[in-house]
Amino acid sequence: MIIDWYTIIFQIINFLVLVFLLRYFLYGPIIRAMDQREQKIVQREEDAAEKKKEAVQQSQAYRRKTEELQEREEEIREKAHIDAEKEKRGMLDQARREVEETRRSWEEAFEREKESFISELRRRIGRQACSIARRCLQDLADSRLESLTWDLFIRKITDLPPEERKSLQKALAAGDYKLVLHSAFEPAEDKLKQLKSSLQQEIIPDPETNLELAVKTDPSLVCGLELAVGGYRVAWSIDSYLEDVEEQVLKDLEHRGRGREAKSGAEYNRASAAHVDNGEEVSGDG
Amino acid sequence: MTINPDEIVFFQWGWFKINSTVFFTWLVIFLLTFGSWLVTRKLSSEGELSRWQNLLEVLINGINDQIREVSQQEPGPYLPFVGTLFIFIAFSNILAIVPGYTPPTSSLSTTAALAICVFIAVPVFGITRQGIVNYLRQYLQPTFFMLPFNLIGELSRTLALAVRLYGNMMSGTIIVAILLTITPLIFPVVMQALGLLTGLIQAYIFAILAMVYIASASKAHAEIEKKGEE
Numbered sequence: 001m002i003i004d005w006y007t008i009i010f011q012i013i014n015f016l017v018l019v020f021l022l023r024y025f026l027y028g029p030i031i032r033a034m035d036q037r038e039q040k041i042v043q044r045e046e047d048a049a050e051k052k053k054e055a056v057q058q059s060q061a062y063r064r065k066t067e068e069l070q071e072r073e074e075e076i077r078e079k080a081h082i083d084a085e086k087e088k089r090g091m092l093d094q095a096r097r098e099v100e101e102t103r104r105s106w107e108e109a110f111e112r113e114k115e116s117f118i119s120e121l122r123r124r125i126g127r128q129a130c131s132i133a134r135r136c137l138q139d140l141a142d143s144r145l146e147s148l149t150w151d152l153f154i155r156k157i158t159d160l161p162p163e164e165r166k167s168l169q170k171a172l173a174a175g176d177y178k179l180v181l182h183s184a185f186e187p188a189e190d191k192l193k194q195l196k197s198s199l200q201q202e203i204i205p206d207p208e209t210n211l212e213l214a215v216k217t218d219p220s221l222v223c224g225l226e227l228a229v230g231g232y233r234v235a236w237s238i239d240s241y242l243e244d245v246e247e248q249v250l251k252d253l254e255h256r257g258r259g260r261e262a263k264s265g266a267e268y269n270r271a272s273a274a275h276v277d278n279g280e281e282v283s284g285d286g
Numbered sequence: 287m288t289i290n291p292d293e294i295v296f297f298q299w300g301w302f303k304i305n306s307t308v309f310f311t312w313l314v315i316f317l318l319t320f321g322s323w324l325v326t327r328k329l330s331s332e333g334e335l336s337r338w339q340n341l342l343e344v345l346i347n348g349i350n351d352q353i354r355e356v357s358q359q360e361p362g363p364y365l366p367f368v369g370t371l372f373i374f375i376a377f378s379n380i381l382a383i384v385p386g387y388t389p390p391t392s393s394l395s396t397t398a399a400l401a402i403c404v405f406i407a408v409p410v411f412g413i414t415r416q417g418i419v420n421y422l423r424q425y426l427q428p429t430f431f432m433l434p435f436n437l438i439g440e441l442s443r444t445l446a447l448a449v450r451l452y453g454n455m456m457s458g459t460i461i462v463a464i465l466l467t468i469t470p471l472i473f474p475v476v477m478q479a480l481g482l483l484t485g486l487i488q489a490y491i492f493a494i495l496a497m498v499y500i501a502s503a504s505k506a507h508a509e510i511e512k513k514g515e516e
Contacts, residue, residue, distance in 0.1 A: 003393045004292040007307050011390070011399035014311045018374055020318045023366040029326035030346050031365075033339070036331035 044124065045170045120228055122253040133245075137238050138184070153225045153236045156232075158202045160234070168203055171232035177204070177211050182218045183228040184237070291388045292395050307393040312348065314390065345373075349493075356494060357501035363414075364500060367407055371400065372493035379455060379485025383478055389485070391453040401448035405440070406495045412503030422504065447495060454488045471474050 058277015078135050160168065181187070181195075192213065218226075238239070294306035325338040333341070348367045353361035375391055382389045390396045412421040425436045441455045458481040 003398055004393075007292045007305060007395035008402070010308050011311060012403060014308070015370070015374065015400060015403055016316060018315045018318065019366055021315065022322060022370050022373065025319055025322035025326055026342065027346065027366055027369065029329055030339075033326075033329040033331045034343060034347070040332050163515065164343045170299045194407075205438075223344045228505050235486075238436075 043256075048245040105253050119253075123250055126249045126253055129249065133244050134238070136240075146185060146188075147191070149225060149236070150187070150194070153227075154195055154198050156236050157227070157234055158198055160203075164234075165203060168232055169205070169233065170231065174206065175230040177209055178214070178229075179211060180214045180216060182216050182221060182228065182235075184217070184221040184224050186217060187215060187225075189219045291390070291393045294388070306388050307390045308396055310378070310381075310388060311390040311396065314374065314381065318373065318377060352494065353497055356497045357504075359501070359504070362435075364411070364497065366499070367411075368493050368497050371404075372489050375400070375451065375492055376486055376489035377490060380457075380482060382459065382481055383486060389455055389459065389486070391451055391488075392459045393486075394452040394456075397448040397452040397455075398415055400492070401444045404447060404499060405444040406497070408499045408503045411500045415487075416503035424503070441498065444494075447492065451488050451492050454484055460482055 100150035180198075181192075190219060192215070196211055199211060200209065204211070221235075221237045224240070225236065226233060226237070291306040295303050296306065296309055297304040302411075321338075321344070325336070325342055328336075329339055330336070346365070346369065349372060350361040353359075353364050353368055353511060357364065378389045378391045381387050382392075409421060412424070425433050427436075458477075462474050462477050462481065465477055
């Protein structure tokens with residue numbers, strides 16, 4: 001008999017036992033392990049996807065930040081440009097101002113120089129005019145003028161005010177009655193005598209006192225006479241008039257010059273203000 | 287020469303006897319169980335896989351894919367039965383290369399026992415899937431008159447299943463035995479290699495057919511489900 005029912009039943013039981021054993025030892029664990037792995041892979045993929053998403057977000061954030069930085073950089077550059085421009089303008093203005101100041105001070109110095117030169121010139125011209133007048137008078141001086149001068153001189157001595165007279169008396173007493181007469185021209189004898197007599201009559205209390213009169217010629221005294229006793233002097237000359245005139249002329253010139261100076265200063269100020277305006281216009285264009 | 291391994295009795299005590307078929311079946315069961323235990327006691331679910339775990343995973347994945355392809359259903363409930371059929375038959379046949387070993391599958395009793403298991407499993411899976419009424423209604427399809435033919439078909443395919451495997455395996459063993467007497471050198475080796483191939487093919491055919499029968503028993507239900515969804 002090919003078919004053995006005993007063996008068949010045995011084999012059926014054997015097969016069922018094997019199914020049970022393999023289910024317990026093989027399929028269960030293997031399937032479980034595979035499922036777990038699958039789950040882990042899925043989990044890992046999800047993680048990776050999330051991380052990728054995060055990375056994308058981060059990269060976007062970085063890109064945004066970079067753009068912001070670039071924008072800010074441009075802003076800063078622009079600001080720096082504006083600042084530099086402002087600084088440049090300021091420096092230019094300052095330089096311009098300094099140049100202006102230097103020019104102004106130079107112009108002032110020049111002006112001063114000019115003024116002083118002009119005033120010096122004025123003074124010289126005044127002096128020159130007076131010296132011309134003096135020379136004219138010297139040239140014109142003759143015996144008539146001489147006698148007139150002597151008369152005037154003697155009258156001046158006789159008409160001396162009392163204090164003057166006293167001090168002259170003192171000086172004469174102190175100088176042992178030695179006198180020095182400075183004259184622009186050689187005096188005539190009679191005029192000398194007349195002077196002596198008028199001195200003895202008018203000034204010296206004692207008429208017997210001997211007077212020693214020394215004569216010195218001095219052409220710088222324009223038509224003038226000068227009596228010197230010790231430290232006291234009595235003099236009359238055209239020169240003193242001329243000196244007065246000169247003084248008056250110089251004073252006038254000076255006064256007029258100052259007036260002109262003030263006028264020119266005002267003009268100068270106006271001109272410099274115009275300069276500044278121009279400068280501002282120029283810087284405004286830059 | 288003994289054709290039937292059932293007749294080779296190793297141990298007998300009263301009516302209880304252990305013949306060659308039963309003994310080698312036990313050997314196969316032991317090897318499979320012990321091997322599985324060795325591999326699956328330290329499985330890793332991530333990182334590197336051990337070589338044996340990888341092999342088993344490939345094997346079980348392959349079986350799952352086949353079941354899915356044939357039944358168009360999730361392989362979960364069918365895997366232990368169909369998978370064990372394939373693994374048991376394949377392992378029994380592959381061991382035929384070992385001298386002194388007689389494959390249990392070359393005994394008609396074993397193949398018949400497996401066929402009977404399939405014969406019982408088909409209605410069990412069918413009824414589990416679609417209920418007893420729906421399952422029994424299948425035998426009346428397309429008409430009441432087809433009932434005897436359906437029943438004959440059911441029986442005949444079980445018989446065919448048993449005889450096909452038995453014939454192939456027995457013939458393989460016998461051919462090698464005969465060839466050994468005629469040309470003892472080289473040629474039997476070729477035939478044995480061929481035997482390995484046919485052994486695997488038979489295991490595959492047996493398991494696939496079993497799956498086809500089970501699937502056809504639970505397919506009607508799946509079709510009803512599909513229609514219901516539509």
